[in-house]
Amino acid sequence: MCAIHQPNLFPRLSTLAKLFAADRWIVLTDVQFTRRDFQHRARLAALDDPGRQQWLTLPTHLPHGRPTLISQARLVDPCRSRRTVELLVRQYYGRSRHWGAVREVLEAVMHTLDTSGCVAGVAKRSTIALLTALGWSGEVLDSSEIPSRQNRSERLADLAAATGSTHYLCGSGGLRYLDVGPFDAHGIPVLPFHTPVDADDPLWQWSRRTSSLWALSKSGPRALANRLAARRGAAFP
Incomplete structure (x- = not known):
């Protein structure tokens, strides 16, 4: 079972849950970059008040203007982005009792920021790091390396x-x-x-708005993995 999705920076739980349910993630990088999407930004939710949120955004340069592909988008200032990511993630989740797991995700992204100016690479690494923290052992492939037609649905198929x-x-x-x-x-x-729409369950209540970092910080990797596994079981018994 495969999921095909653009690389998202510290993706929302609704996105992470779909990837976790799949056996294979095909990273869709050969499509147009969208500034108002989640390739270069994530909405962080406060640990004890998820209604208080802040955007974490990586300033991005599009060398070909609006037609720039996701794979072509570049970080404007990797060093500054590194400082911003580390500061905000620590500020929001450093007090969590599950900080160790969050820190491992953060460190993986820091390493990529040190070695790459590619926005897609940073976003992809943040997602893989979150999936790894949850014990996901699926396969990750890049769409740009796989021949396909250009029409949207034909490409996915x-x-x-x-x-x-x-x-x-x-x-x-x-x-x-x-x-x-x-x-x-x-x-x-x-x-x-x-994903469920459940106003009484904060995990799913915020799943379409906030980064998965909040759910990982609140629940911890084992409990969160169990919740996502249960969701997969309910969707595909």
Whole structure:
């Protein structure tokens, strides 16, 4: 089962839950960068008051203007971005009793910021680090290395087929535009993945707005992994 998703900086729990439920994540980097999306920014929620939030944003240069692909976007000032990321993540989650797990995620991103000026590389590393903290052992592939057609739905279907995936896991946002025809042509079922909408459960209440760092800081890696595994089990019994 594969999920195909753009690299997001410290992704929201709704995104992380979908990737955790998949056996394979195909990182979609050969599409246009969107400044108002989550490739270069994340919304941090305060540890004890998730309604208090702040954007963590990596200043980004688009060398080709608006048509710039995600893979081509560059950090304006990697050193400054490094200081900002470290300062804000420590400020928001340094008091958590699960800080050790959060720190490992942070250190992985710091290393990438030290060695790469590529926004996609930093965002991808932040997601992999979170998945690793939760014990996910799936496969990560890059869409730019896999031949596919250009039409949106055809591209996704081709990526799934070329990697030998038997099912495509699609989030609620993708379902609004997806044409299942190309998947049917490849014999690949499209499985919808939804996160709960539960105002009484803070974990899911904030899952579509805030970075997964908050959930990791509140629950810890083992408890959070168990919750996501249970969500996968409920979606695909």
